[in-house]
Amino acid sequence: MLSFESDYTTGAHPTILQRLMETNLEPYSGYGSDPYCESAKEKIRAACGCPEAEIWFLTGGTQTNAMVISTMLRDYEGVVAADTGHVNTHEAGAIEYSGHKVLPIRHHEGKIDAADLTKYLAQFYQDGNHEHMVFPGMVYISHPTEYGTLYTKSELEKLSDVCREYGIPLYMDGARLGYALMSSQSDMTLPDVARLCDVFYIGGTKVGALCGEALVFTKHNMPKHFLALVKQRGALLAKGRLLGVQFDTLFTDDLYWKISRHAICMAEKMKAVLNEKGCEFYLESPTNQQFIILQDEKMAELAQKVVLSFWEKTDKTHTVVRLATSWSTTEEDIEQLGELLSL
Amino acid sequence: MLSFESDYTTGAHPTILQRLMETNLEPYSGYGSDPYCESAKEKIRAACGCPEAEIWFLTGGTQTNAMVISTMLRDYEGVVAADTGHVNTHEAGAIEYSGHKVLPIRHHEGKIDAADLTKYLAQFYQDGNHEHMVFPGMVYISHPTEYGTLYTKSELEKLSDVCREYGIPLYMDGARLGYALMSSQSDMTLPDVARLCDVFYIGGTKVGALCGEALVFTKHNMPKHFLALVKQRGALLAKGRLLGVQFDTLFTDDLYWKISRHAICMAEKMKAVLNEKGCEFYLESPTNQQFIILQDEKMAELAQKVVLSFWEKTDKTHTVVRLATSWSTTEEDIEQLGELLSL
């Protein structure tokens, strides 16, 4: 059945599987010490324009978020995030499981605003009882956000400035970073991200890998004995090559950007079709996730033919649904969708 | 270079890669809800002779151990293990990170003894202060052990009886379970394991998979909302199919057993060669890991030509090294090893 359910419904980009096959018999020590991990790190450092970046490969987004937050914060600190941020809503409490509070501030289409952040931080230190409160020790943003929206470079600069003023790291969850940077609305590059953030990850799982995220520390700030910390949290793969080969492939011949650009093109075509068919958009997303409002009956009918993601109810008879494109979305898929919407 | 460093130095068995390729474009919902996960579970249930088994796929051994222990124990409980047990020694404190103590008892070539266990449990409840102590809430064993040794069926029955007497689960770490059950010394079957243990895992990473362990609860005892618990611990893969397809393949046409049997055959040939060359064995292992004692100079010399694992020093001039076979070990590898030892 036709599916726009998400960007992780199909397997890996074929080039990745191809490389896994080609390298399969080469024997390597485990735990990330193999030459593909090294090569992938080198290529990512180059792509980031950040030769001093320290990089680690992990298997998934929630794991990576919990790893960053739990290893970079001190016990008395929490992480500031949009109330809609993934760490605050859909990680089953992984951050709290690691002992840290998520400090939510209101979102604006999934984004946090530098002025709101400044106000929050200023008030915190003004409060006479702040030693009884959770210290804001990091700022978490997702880019694109959970709503597919993007920060402008200027917005990111402002957030980065606030963080530096308060001496706390800015962390970007880049589960879908490729789609952000390849969006026609983006005015940012990967080196901008590396410069403005203190730590971020380049999502693989949702951008063509079988699994895997590349975590990048850009300010000589990778926690000491990170391997031990990763092992302790159950996140160390024995066959680290599985992640090394994948990211080495993604960052060879611009594959990561090609996959991202492809999904963006498909999303743009999908948007055109949705518009043409008179669909109401929930918000304007410039990336690979599109949100439309459907009458519940229409949604039920459509659900017979195409897999979509339930997002939320807007009222008793309408629902927001999400349609996502990926490396494997084809023009035919979009056409079929158009036909289904015509019925 | 020739390598006997471990059973996770090469990639996956080719049939697994083949199946990943064949199923790559099929779109499935994530998080383990795909039909390959279902099919793999069904096959494992059948292989266990345990139709009611509840099964979950995870990516690695330490992750699986921490998952089982942290979700099955109550806060006031710890896990009893051999002092040489993986959970007590080489998991970077993953069990303690989850809040639980490992309660070590002395090992006998990596195994725990039912009499020692009984004594430990009896003394615990006899101690007037036991409410101030960590309650023994589970027994952890590895099979094969970290030294490659095996429990006999009778030994496992005794441990199982003690656990039932005290009402605590018996958990088997089966990172290399295939090698245990395919050993010519084994008098146990997978249904025996399923019957005698309350929970165990069938290791994939070290038995031919890219990554992955199949966790099996055999007594209607999978913790409630296990998906949420897995997510919370950062162990939920979005593309759950990666694990589903692998285990479905491993449990089709006996692939798991064939891989295991192959490594055991290679280990037996390797043992013969080592014996022939006059190597001193550290202990008698009937599985795919062999431990020999080398003079440090001999070890250094050999290390130029073949990768081995440092295990431990026995005295100032001798070292125990481990040699492991795997799905990818060939007769030529063994012959080459023999030649190197002849020099």
Place this chain on the structure above:
Amino acid sequence: MLSFESDYTTGAHPTILQRLMETNLEPYSGYGSDPYCESAKEKIRAACGCPEAEIWFLTGGTQTNAMVISTMLRDYEGVVAADTGHVNTHEAGAIEYSGHKVLPIRHHEGKIDAADLTKYLAQFYQDGNHEHMVFPGMVYISHPTEYGTLYTKSELEKLSDVCREYGIPLYMDGARLGYALMSSQSDMTLPDVARLCDVFYIGGTKVGALCGEALVFTKHNMPKHFLALVKQRGALLAKGRLLGVQFDTLFTDDLYWKISRHAICMAEKMKAVLNEKGCEFYLESPTNQQFIILQDEKMAELAQKVVLSFWEKTDKTHTVVRLATSWSTTEEDIEQLGELLSL
């Protein structure tokens, strides 16, 4: 200097010190096994009209909240609370340190509303992704709230009904419970509290004790091996008698209620004086904490003569301050306050 800073600025009610002295030389086993703990529990059971209540004494409020929440919730659960709730704001992340999320819902003068709660719970289970979210596993309320306000019996009944419908415990933080029940606005009794809540604590620290809170489980729901859990969290006093004697004294001859009633009387007189002097109240509080809005200059001036608590800024030139009465507040203190306000 005159102080209305809080209800924990002076020591203990003299009768308590007297009893500590009288019982000082009696030798008792530790950890809460002494006869005063037993006697205190018996008296509290009687006062609650709940002969089956299970009771434990702890030293402070945050400790008690963390104890209840961390021992009653399952790992995948969090606690629903007003966004202004003490557990969400002023416990330095104690709840998250124990691994659990506080799930904030909007407050109404410090209280949560049964309709808001129902909506929250209903939406949670409606969300298709709720297995990726933190389960609402308990409802936390404070009575009086952090703003000194009170639930009516009818409001509490509604909250209790919602909790029972969803099968989750209702927990009342009664740090100042005496002041709630002795307020002239209260339409509730301690047996009402015991009946409608599943667990609550009767605050001692803020109601005349040196330290100590009496935690009451009313539904045969005290977690198993609670002593071990308390010890594990560092909350078990060797000389448990310190808490036993205090609560035995507080629940002898209605001392707890007399202390509470006294502070309420003083608060009513203080309110009259504040009104008379034209002070603007931030909100209407029927308990021992009163909140007034002062011009910053006036506040600074007053702060030379009397200790008040900074609460929060309302705008650039005004501040909310809190004045609290306690067992040790005298009519003279109130008169002096009146005189200072006249200047």
Place this chain on the structure above:
Amino acid sequence: MLSFESDYTTGAHPTILQRLMETNLEPYSGYGSDPYCESAKEKIRAACGCPEAEIWFLTGGTQTNAMVISTMLRDYEGVVAADTGHVNTHEAGAIEYSGHKVLPIRHHEGKIDAADLTKYLAQFYQDGNHEHMVFPGMVYISHPTEYGTLYTKSELEKLSDVCREYGIPLYMDGARLGYALMSSQSDMTLPDVARLCDVFYIGGTKVGALCGEALVFTKHNMPKHFLALVKQRGALLAKGRLLGVQFDTLFTDDLYWKISRHAICMAEKMKAVLNEKGCEFYLESPTNQQFIILQDEKMAELAQKVVLSFWEKTDKTHTVVRLATSWSTTEEDIEQLGELLSL
């Protein structure tokens, strides 16, 4: 009934209760900011000969141990302790609850040996897999030990040297520190302890206080925002004066030392009586805890008349029991014990 059960069976030294009464009505801000806390800290700094010492008051020993260990260790570190150490045996897993492993090494009458420690640390760093293991990040000792035994100054110097060589703090659990320093066998002073240890606590609960331990950081090494960390672990008393007044009293006119000396005198007399009556000592203890081996029948008989502590079984018919003296032990108590033993 006569009791030698422990040193925490009676209340507080009368001078402490007296001072609590005298200061009862003075109003002070909470959480340890009162002048008695300040004064007590000043006196303790002087007694330690360490003007730069940072001090915090907590309520109990397990709480203090968990506080020190969990706030001073990094996530990847554990604490080395004697296998008989309180943190390893009788704290209900409080250290593991905070996420850290206790790394046991063998004890010698409750003490650890510098040579064993050196060997342990050297082997750890020699192990090629040590990044997969728990790093030794602190050394815990108790003085006196759980068996009442004492380190000599030379032994403590050696442990201190090893810790400095490896750059890890030496932590002394001084639950009964007074009894150590007032023992006629002691060749150490409090300034020696302060100089040789990096952090230690001066026990109050077992040396005449109602509750309370004074935690002393001697090397500018108190963790940042310690108040927040204490609050987060539920260990912050609102009426901090309760601890301040007690320690201020204990360190005025040498009360702490007088109490300790008294209990030692009583222990010496008790030893003489026990010897005289032909009791077999389990080991030679120079402090306030004495351990004797009794035939089970004799023990049962004695238990009718005097409360003793069960320690452990030595064989099927004999048991080790502990007798402890304290501030409240009298010569009459000792005489009575002698009489009971004569029967």
